[in-house]
Amino acid sequence: MENDSNKTVLKKAVVWKELYFYRKSDTVYQLTVEFCKRFLPHYGDRTVDQMVQAARSGKQNIVEGSEDGQTSSQMEIHLLNVARSSLQELRSDYQDYLNTHHLETWAAHSNRQKRLREFCHSHNDYEAYAPFVGKMNDEEMANMLLTLCHQTDKMMCAYIKKLEHRFVTEGGIKERMYAVRTGYRQQQENHLRTLEAENQQLKAENAALRRELAEMRARLGLGEPRMT
Numbered sequence: 569m570e571n572d573s574n575k576t577v578l579k580k581a582v583v584w585k586e587l588y589f590y591r592k593s594d595t596v597y598q599l600t601v602e603f604c605k606r607f608l609p610h611y612g613d614r615t616v617d618q619m620v621q622a623a624r625s626g627k628q629n630i631v632e633g634s635e636d637g638q639t640s641s642q643m644e645i646h647l648l649n650v651a652r653s654s655l656q657e658l659r660s661d662y663q664d665y666l667n668t669h670h671l672e673t674w675a676a677h678s679n680r681q682k683r684l685r686e687f688c689h690s691h692n693d694y695e696a697y698a699p700f701v702g703k704m705n706d707e708e709m710a711n712m713l714l715t716l717c718h719q720t721d722k723m724m725c726a727y728i729k730k731l732e733h734r735f736v737t738e739g740g741i742k743e744r745m746y747a748v749r750t751g752y753r754q755q756q757e758n759h760l761r762t763l764e765a766e767n768q769q770l771k772a773e774n775a776a777l778r779r780e781l782a783e784m785r786a787r788l789g790l791g792e793p794r795m796t
Contacts, residue, residue: 584634589723591692593627593655596716598694599701600658603713607665607706619661625654626720641735648728652721659717662710671707673714681711688715 584590600623604616633647666673674681691697701709 582634584631588692589720589727590627590630592716592720593630595692595694595697596713596720597623597627599697599713602701603709615661619658622654622658626651626658629654641731645728645731648724652724655717655721659714662714666710674711684712684715688712688719
């Protein structure tokens with residue numbers, strides 16, 4: 569069986585809506601909008617724009633990276649790393665909020681952080697968080713978003729590592745185009761060799777039939793057949 573890299577140039581499209589880390593990033597964006605509405609000034613505070621834009625950049629660069637990945641593995645990896653940088657910036661904003669408002673960053677070993685981590689790990693979509701977001705205070709929401717950002721980043725790191733390995737082993741679009749062209753030429757050469765072998769075999773069979781016919785005519789005392 570031929571390798572798929574010899575058949576296609578474009579990679580199989582990634583359904584970005586199904587990626588767990590995209591779904592988490594979309595949840596981070598929607599929760600960030602809610603957080604800013606509830607706990608930050610509506611006017612005169614640039615932090616609101618920075619946080620919302622960082623959250624939006626995180627999810628949008630995942631979309632663009634997945635779309636561009638069909639033709640450019642390098643661009644896909646680059647945009648996913650841009651998404652990671654945006655989410656890391658957002659994490660810093662949430663940490664700053666906790667610090668400047670003298671709120672607690674929940675310790676990793678604490679029971680409430682363990683429960684929060686487990687919930688965030690098993691729930692990717694905003695719908696799972698929506699029912700109780702309005703009941704949470706700013707400390708609870710900030711710690712939840714820190715956890716979601718961290719989990720999203722960890723998932724993206726694993727995904728990018730897979731993409732880098734695939735790029736090293738399969739190459740980018742130029743390498744795939746070369747493989748397709750080389751595979752096509754090889755198929756044509758193999759086909760020509762097969763036809764040549766069949767032609768030689770037919771010639772040999774025709775010559776054998778001619779000899780057999782000549783021997784039969786000789787045994788019957790017949791002359792050579794007249795050419796018409």
